[in-house]
Amino acid sequence: MPDFKTLDDLNDIAGKRVLVRVDLNVPVKDGKVSDTTRIERVAPTIQELSSKGAKVILMAHFGRPKGKPDPAASLEPIAYAVESVLDHRVHFAKDCIGTPTANAINEMAGGDILLLENTRFHEGEEKNDPDFAKALAENGDVYVNDAFSAAHRAHASTEGLAHLLPAYAGRTMQAELEALEKGLGKPAKPVLAIVGGAKVSTKIDLLMNLVKKVDALVIGGGMANTFLAARGTEVGKSLCEHDLAQTAKQIMIEAAESGCALVLPVDGVVAREFKAGAESETVDIESVPSDAMILDVGPKSVEKVNEWLDRADTVVWNGPLGAFEIEPFDAATVAAAKHAAHRTIEGLLVSVAGGGDTVAALNHAGVAEEFSYVSTAGGAFLEWMEGKKLPGVEALSNNR
Ligand SMILES: Nc1ncnc2c1ncn2[C@@H]1O[C@H](COP(=O)(O)OP(=O)(O)O)[C@@H](O)[C@H]1O
Numbered sequence: 001m002p003d004f005k006t007l008d009d010l011n012d013i014a015g016k017r018v019l020v021r022v023d024l025n026v027p028v029k030d031g032k033v034s035d036t037t038r039i040e041r042v043a044p045t046i047q048e049l050s051s052k053g054a055k056v057i058l059m060a061h062f063g064r065p066k067g068k069p070d071p072a073a074s075l076e077p078i079a080y081a082v083e084s085v086l087d088h089r090v091h092f093a094k095d096c097i098g099t100p101t102a103n104a105i106n107e108m109a110g111g112d113i114l115l116l117e118n119t120r121f122h123e124g125e126e127k128n129d130p131d132f133a134k135a136l137a138e139n140g141d142v143y144v145n146d147a148f149s150a151a152h153r154a155h156a157s158t159e160g161l162a163h164l165l166p167a168y169a170g171r172t173m174q175a176e177l178e179a180l181e182k183g184l185g186k187p188a189k190p191v192l193a194i195v196g197g198a199k200v201s202t203k204i205d206l207l208m209n210l211v212k213k214v215d216a217l218v219i220g221g222g223m224a225n226t227f228l229a230a231r232g233t234e235v236g237k238s239l240c241e242h243d244l245a246q247t248a249k250q251i252m253i254e255a256a257e258s259g260c261a262l263v264l265p266v267d268g269v270v271a272r273e274f275k276a277g278a279e280s281e282t283v284d285i286e287s288v289p290s291d292a293m294i295l296d297v298g299p300k301s302v303e304k305v306n307e308w309l310d311r312a313d314t315v316v317w318n319g320p321l322g323a324f325e326i327e328p329f330d331a332a333t334v335a336a337a338k339h340a341a342h343r344t345i346e347g348l349l350v351s352v353a354g355g356g357d358t359v360a361a362l363n364h365a366g367v368a369e370e371f372s373y374v375s376t377a378g379g380a381f382l383e384w385m386e387g388k389k390l391p392g393v394e395a396l397s398n399n400r
């Protein structure tokens with residue numbers, strides 16, 4: 001376990017300004033938070049600090065607004081969901097730095113909770129700019145990082161701040177690392193990884209190391225399309241990062257050299273539109289029409305995934321196999337999740353899954369409770385699995 005200070009080391013905080021980094025990058029459907037797991041997981045830290053009389057100032061990001069304000073990425077609607085989970089008033093500040101925000105903080109009473117607007121509305125956040133980190137630090141006496149799922153980002157609010165203020169790990173940060181160490185510190189082999197989802201460019205690189213650590217890697221979701229295209233399969237209008245073809249090819253070579261079976265879809269569910277009720281059909285993966293999108297892996301592919309789940313003793317899963325938010329493109333994710341859950345209940349599989357949307361997908365399938373462990377983190381959890389040091393965790397450890 002990393003050697004960092006926790007809330008147990010944080011005393012006499014009544015009236016103190018505690019800057020708490022949380023991950024509120026939650027799934028939203030039709031303007032409403034559709035899965036509150038990440039909020040529920042950070043609630044204990046917020047409640048503990050508030051009940052001890054601290055002024056609790058929440059910092060978070062939402063989406064990828066590219067360093068400038070974007071109303072579509074505002075955290076204001078999320079504040080209501082946080083309020084509802086905590087059953088405690090949550091105030092909102094329209095910027096994460098600046099004089100109006102400092103004034104709002106000065107007016108807080110001990111125990112109050114204030115959520116600051118998206119830190120990624122400032123370029124300095126993702127650049128980990130020292131001046132921006134300093135501006136954030138001016139609003140606090142103490143820093144608590146409870147955003148394990150963003151700990152793989154060396155950003156001002158996840159890394160920089162830990163060097164400027166006395167820094168502590170929140171309860172979720174602590175619990176996630178303990179649970180992952182317990183469940184996956186020495187994973188029972190064979191180990192199967194399932195990686196899907198849509199964050200292709202930010203996750204593809206980590207597959208290079210992951211194939212050296214696992215016995216088989218199933219690639220589904222949007223991630224699969226980049227691999228399919230790289231080997232020359234027509235993917236039509238599917239989500240696909242053609243400029244990453246070389247990386248995908250390299251990963252396929254690395255997998256073969258490491259003895260890791262790389263499992264790609266053999267069929268897909270395709271549609272011309274991504275909306276509820278859109279006409280869809282199942283096709284062989286080599287017959288995707290040029291004007292269609294692959295929005296889920298097909299039933300034959302699910303059979304293959306389930307066969308691999310039957311062979312595995314441990315599965316680690318990040319990223320849904322399809323665009324599960326809209327039926328029928330949830331079918332493969334739901335079927336594989338149910339199969340993994342069933343084998344877990346039978347005591348035949350250790351199943352660890354993570355990621356904001358992955359957790360939502362498991363909840364949608366009704367099996368999140370049956371998995372051995374469900375992490376709030378996707379990319380961070382996979383990077384931890386790779387054996388990488390997470391900047392957000394490292395910075396806390398260096399603050400000891
Ligand atoms: N074939 C696909 N085409 C487009 N989007 C997809 C496809 N498969 C999965 N997705 C999308 O991937 C998203 C989740 O990806 P990602 O953010 O990487 O997962 P997580 O949040 O669990 O880490 C979901 O919104 C889902 O709709």
Ligand SMILES: O=C(OP(=O)(O)O)[C@H](O)COP(=O)(O)O
Nearest residue numbers: 023025149150355356377378379
């Ligand atoms: O949702 C997140 O990661 P995840 O999709 O890997 O679970 C985190 O909030 C990090 O977001 P980012 O990948 O935009 O840096």
